[in-house]
Amino acid sequence: ERRRRISRYSISKKLPLPPSPPGLPFIGNLHELGSLPHQSLSLLSNKHGPLMLLHLGPIPTVVVSSPAVAQHFMKNHDTVFASRPSLKASRALSYNNIDVAFSPYGDCWRQMRKISMCHLLSAKMVQSFASVRRDEVAALLRRVSDNEGTVLCVTEMLNELVSNVLCRVVVGSAMGDERRRLISTLVQQNSIFNTKVFVEDFFPRLRWLDWILGLDEKLKRHVKAWDALLEDFIQDHSISSNDSNNIIHPSADRTDFIDVLLQLQKDPNLDFVLTRDHIKSTLLDMFAAGTDTSFIVLDWSMAELIRNPKVMKKVQDEVRAVAGGEEMINEEHLPKMSYLKAVVKEVLRLHPPIPLLLPRESTEECQIQGYRIPKQTRVIVNAWSMGRDAAYWEDPGEFKPERFAGSALDFKGREFQFIPFGAGRRICPGMSFAIVVVELALANLLHRFDWKLPNGMVIEDMNMEDSPGLVALRRQKLELIPLLAQNIH
Numbered sequence: 001e002r003r004r005r006i007s008r009y010s011i012s013k014k015l016p017l018p019p020s021p022p023g024l025p026f027i028g029n030l031h032e033l034g035s036l037p038h039q040s041l042s043l044l045s046n047k048h049g050p051l052m053l054l055h056l057g058p059i060p061t062v063v064v065s066s067p068a069v070a071q072h073f074m075k076n077h078d079t080v081f082a083s084r085p086s087l088k089a090s091r092a093l094s095y096n097n098i099d100v101a102f103s104p105y106g107d108c109w110r111q112m113r114k115i116s117m118c119h120l121l122s123a124k125m126v127q128s129f130a131s132v133r134r135d136e137v138a139a140l141l142r143r144v145s146d147n148e149g150t151v152l153c154v155t156e157m158l159n160e161l162v163s164n165v166l167c168r169v170v171v172g173s174a175m176g177d178e179r180r181r182l183i184s185t186l187v188q189q190n191s192i193f194n195t196k197v198f199v200e201d202f203f204p205r206l207r208w209l210d211w212i213l214g215l216d217e218k219l220k221r222h223v224k225a226w227d228a229l230l231e232d233f234i235q236d237h238s239i240s241s242n243d244s245n246n247i248i249h250p251s252a253d254r255t256d257f258i259d260v261l262l263q264l265q266k267d268p269n270l271d272f273v274l275t276r277d278h279i280k281s282t283l284l285d286m287f288a289a290g291t292d293t294s295f296i297v298l299d300w301s302m303a304e305l306i307r308n309p310k311v312m313k314k315v316q317d318e319v320r321a322v323a324g325g326e327e328m329i330n331e332e333h334l335p336k337m338s339y340l341k342a343v344v345k346e347v348l349r350l351h352p353p354i355p356l357l358l359p360r361e362s363t364e365e366c367q368i369q370g371y372r373i374p375k376q377t378r379v380i381v382n383a384w385s386m387g388r389d390a391a392y393w394e395d396p397g398e399f400k401p402e403r404f405a406g407s408a409l410d411f412k413g414r415e416f417q418f419i420p421f422g423a424g425r426r427i428c429p430g431m432s433f434a435i436v437v438v439e440l441a442l443a444n445l446l447h448r449f450d451w452k453l454p455n456g457m458v459i460e461d462m463n464m465e466d467s468p469g470l471v472a473l474r475r476q477k478l479e480l481i482p483l484l485a486q487n488i489h
């Protein structure tokens, strides 16, 4: 066994490392990331290839930019690359990496992933929240109706919809505007913190610089605000569920995530200790991973449809035909809306909400396409770039949902040119949860209303650039005028 290990080691040592762009002393290639790393890295990989090695400070980081290479990392050698690096912001926000999204590959992750998949985001749970989605979409439609003919900030409205759904699913009840806004702000700040360059992540011995720059204090305050909020939720919840006088509990006919986690904590069959911190880290993950991502898909969908009036007409025709004069689209209508589904896929291809997915890290040395990938190499997969790869997509920059018509191509992690939810062991467990909210909301907004740009604005004025951060929201807020569709009363 020892001989075998030694010989494997010596063979791999002879292999070259992947090609690297030249770096600067000390900071290596850090300066190449820019404010929109998915775009800068895409340009860099055009020069250095789909498997390139960067040095972010002293940290070796492999950047994967083609579906063929991604398949090696996320399928053939998935176990080697199923871990996550421990970064300062995510560590602080995940109660020291004990959540699902940021924990290293190992027993803790396995347990937390099982809880998420089997108890929180299972098909049965997603189905059980159908009435929450229906109520919240109905409330959204009422709000739009009330503002018919006036300029409406669609971005804010969609953000509100998704965070209302998430709040009710996680906490079990609707939330006051102030709290909901606080959650939205915290979620948005998470995205910024998760891509902020902390000196400690690259030069641990210079961690005092983060303190001097005031970054430590900001992060501490942010984490404290989350913790206070989550503690409140858990405490309110324990009180209200023990209070027999509390007859009108909004979740009386459903269990919400806090319920499930508090029940599991007491379950004698659970083979590990589910602490308060595990619960808080899971709740934080659900808010953070669930809100921004789904609402970003809705926001880009509305923006692309406005820019592409023929697609808008076609999808409205489909939605209205399937609805058959009914006032509201329900979830049973959705399987019949194949063009709407193609629109959502096309949005996910061009605008994956997490364009670089979540970073991975290798737990062993590995050989890929003749290159040596050392242990503890960080891995960034550029899903944004792969969704626009001309070798896989015809007219990759064009918004053409037809490319998905009659095609089995899906986002479930099997076809590597299209992996907005990632792939392999760490694929997003919230995929079905997200898709049904997106499809239901979009179908209803298109069914009930026609949408126009505010007076004086033309399609060419729309800024289709991304904003910086872990998630890529459209830089410009979307403002539109809703008009009640003619045949709806």
Ligand code: HEM
Binding pocket: 100, 101, 102, 113, 116, 121, 285, 286, 287, 289, 290, 291, 293, 294, 297, 352, 353, 354, 357, 358, 359, 420, 421, 422, 423, 424, 425, 426, 427, 428, 429, 430, 431, 433, 434, 435
């Ligand atoms: C359109 C919406 C969404 C998109 C595009 C998305 C995308 C992603 C991506 C790219 C990853 C990383 C996958 C990887 O490393 O291969 C991820 C992980 C994750 N997502 Fe989502 N997500 C969405 C919605 C949601 C929702 C609604 C939830 C829960 C309510 C959720 C919960 C998670 C969790 C817990 C992880 C971590 C999984 C792990 O590390 O094992 N996501 N998501």
